[in-house]
Amino acid sequence: MAASIHLVRAGLRVLCIEADIPDTQPVGESLDWSAPELLAAVGLPMQRLIDEGLATWKRHVTLRLADGSATHYIPGEWLGQPPFNVELRTLHVDRVQLNATVHEIALQTSVRILHDRVTEVENRGRAVISVTTANGTRITSPWFIDASGASARLFPRTFNLPVSDYGPHKVAIWTYFAVSESVEGTTLYAEGDCPGYMDWVWEIPIHPDTLSIGYVSPGEHIKALRSAGSTTDDIFRTQLGRFPRFREPLKSVPEISANVTSYRCRVHRHIFGPNWLVAGEAAAMVDPMTSNGVTAALRHASEAAALIIKYRNRSRLPWLAAAMYSRRVQDLARFFNCGIEKVIYDAPIRNRIGIKTAGDVYTIPAWSLNNVYSRIRPSGVVSSLFFGLLLGLFRTAATFYYAICKHEHAPCEAAG
Numbered sequence: 424m425a426a427s428i429h430l431v432r433a434g435l436r437v438l439c440i441e442a443d444i445p446d447t448q449p450v451g452e453s454l455d456w457s458a459p460e461l462l463a464a465v466g467l468p469m470q471r472l473i474d475e476g477l478a479t480w481k482r483h484v485t486l487r488l489a490d491g492s493a494t495h496y497i498p499g500e501w502l503g504q505p506p507f508n509v510e511l512r513t514l515h516v517d518r519v520q521l522n523a524t525v526h527e528i529a530l531q532t533s534v535r536i537l538h539d540r541v542t543e544v545e546n547r548g549r550a551v552i553s554v555t556t557a558n559g560t561r562i563t564s565p566w567f568i569d570a571s572g573a574s575a576r577l578f579p580r581t582f583n584l585p586v587s588d589y590g591p592h593k594v595a596i597w598t599y600f601a602v603s604e605s606v607e608g609t610t611l612y613a614e615g616d617c618p619g620y621m622d623w624v625w626e627i628p629i630h631p632d633t634l635s636i637g638y639v640s641p642g643e644h645i646k647a648l649r650s651a652g653s654t655t656d657d658i659f660r661t662q663l664g665r666f667p668r669f670r671e672p673l674k675s676v677p678e679i680s681a682n683v684t685s686y687r688c689r690v691h692r693h694i695f696g697p698n699w700l701v702a703g704e705a706a707a708m709v710d711p712m713t714s715n716g717v718t719a720a721l722r723h724a725s726e727a728a729a730l731i732i733k734y735r736n737r738s739r740l741p742w743l744a745a746a747m748y749s750r751r752v753q754d755l756a757r758f759f760n761c762g763i764e765k766v767i768y769d770a771p772i773r774n775r776i777g778i779k780t781a782g783d784v785y786t787i788p789a790w791s792l793n794n795v796y797s798r799i800r801p802s803g804v805v806s807s808l809f810f811g812l813l814l815g816l817f818r819t820a821a822t823f824y825y826a827i828c829k830h831e832h833a834p835c836e837a838a839g
């Protein structure tokens with residue numbers, strides 16, 4: 424929808440096909456520091472989101488361990504001063520309300536919206552000719568953007584695009600709690616005493632009096648608990664109950680109606696064709712802990728739309744320009760996924776340096792490079808390749824250090 428808004432504003436006629444999949448609760452509530460600028464570009468500046476009650480301020484991320492100790496990750500004050508002038512606040516959003524508002528902006532901007540589901544993609548070689556919906560409508564267009572999300576991945580499946588997976592299948596279980604007060608930040612909860620692969624809990628105040636609380640765990644772990652007879656409610660309660668913060672709120676909620684989703688972080692390559700591009704999670708799914716999913720989707724929307732706008736009078740996208748778009752999407756997603764898997768989720772580095780330091784080792788490069796990307800906005804061949812190289816260096820460093828830690832056995836692993 425964001426891509427449609429950008430395209431219509433540049434004078435193109437756009438049809439946005441939206442499946443409106445029933446019974447799905449949208450996620451993506453804790454935004455990183457690059458999201459506000461991208462939201463403003465579709466007509467949603469931070470102050471409007473706050474004033475209209477769609478968002479709350481996010482000033483930091485806190486990691487809280489089961490023993491009650493906490494570490495705060497806060498963007499450095501110096502970033503807010505010249506010459507950087509980085510906005511030190513970002514947002515938590517109510518996704519139902521945000522999606523509805525973006526939908527409204529799309530309609531006001533004259534995006535035509537078809538509430539239907541694409542079931543078929545007709546192609547000739549690498550070109551997309553038409554898409555057909557469940558209701559039998561066939562739609563032809565000179566240009567297509569696939570933003571169908573991680574489950575559908577319409578064009579990656581049609582063209583069997585190469586893909587890399589990161590980490591195991593994961594399951595998220597989440598619900599919303601009413602509270603009397605909340606903090607202006609996202610809190611992550613985890614065990615501190617060297618577990619194997621990490622599971623964690625998020626606390627996101629989507630309104631001053633409403634918390635989104637979610638538990639994320641490898642799918643295999645949930646499967647084992649389900650096989651042993653636990654219901655989703657049991658699992659959720661038990662996992663939250665490890666942290667003192669949730670014991671009281673849990674007592675006051677006799678029945679939890681939790682949302683459940685499963686996903687796998689993955690990154691597709693070659694996400695372009697002569698007349699199409701893939702954007703958002705259909706192209707690459709980054710782990711929720713990175714808080715980069717919404718930024719990535721809005722960024723792809725803006726960059727994919729800019730490419731189509733620039734080359735609208737040609738019959739096809741220039742190969743190099745589309746390939747650079749694909750590289751940027753892929754390089755950033757690989758950087759985030761590789762960093763979070765190797766430094767935080769998996770045990771070797773985390774156990775060797777401790778979870779709090781591992782948090783710094785991940786957040787400092789991740790937040791800085793995400794910010795640098797927003798500042799320099801690589802779009803040409805040189806800037807895209809240079810940025811890719813920079814991200815690749817960090818990925819290689821993480822992989823190398825991971826291998827060393829794994830080889831030398833982290834102290835906690837060795838202890839038992």
Ligand SMILES: Cc1cc2nc3c(=O)[nH]c(=O)nc-3n(C[C@H](O)[C@H](O)[C@H](O)COP(=O)(O)OP(=O)(O)OC[C@H]3O[C@@H](n4cnc5c(N)ncnc54)[C@H](O)[C@@H]3O)c2cc1C
Pocket residue numbers: 440441442443444449450451452453454455539540541542570571572573575577595684686702703704705711714715716717718720
């Ligand atoms: C558990 C979890 C927690 C997350 N937490 C965060 C977070 O805190 N912060 C963050 O930034 N990101 C987070 N994310 C990621 C974030 O939700 C997504 O990256 C973000 O919503 C952007 O997704 P998207 O627009 O690409 O896809 P989606 O939001 O999945 O949208 C895809 C759209 O395509 C439509 N569609 C699907 N199939 C078809 C079809 N066949 N025809 C027509 N339409 C179709 C769907 O109806 C939907 O509207 C989280 C993800 C998960 C799974």
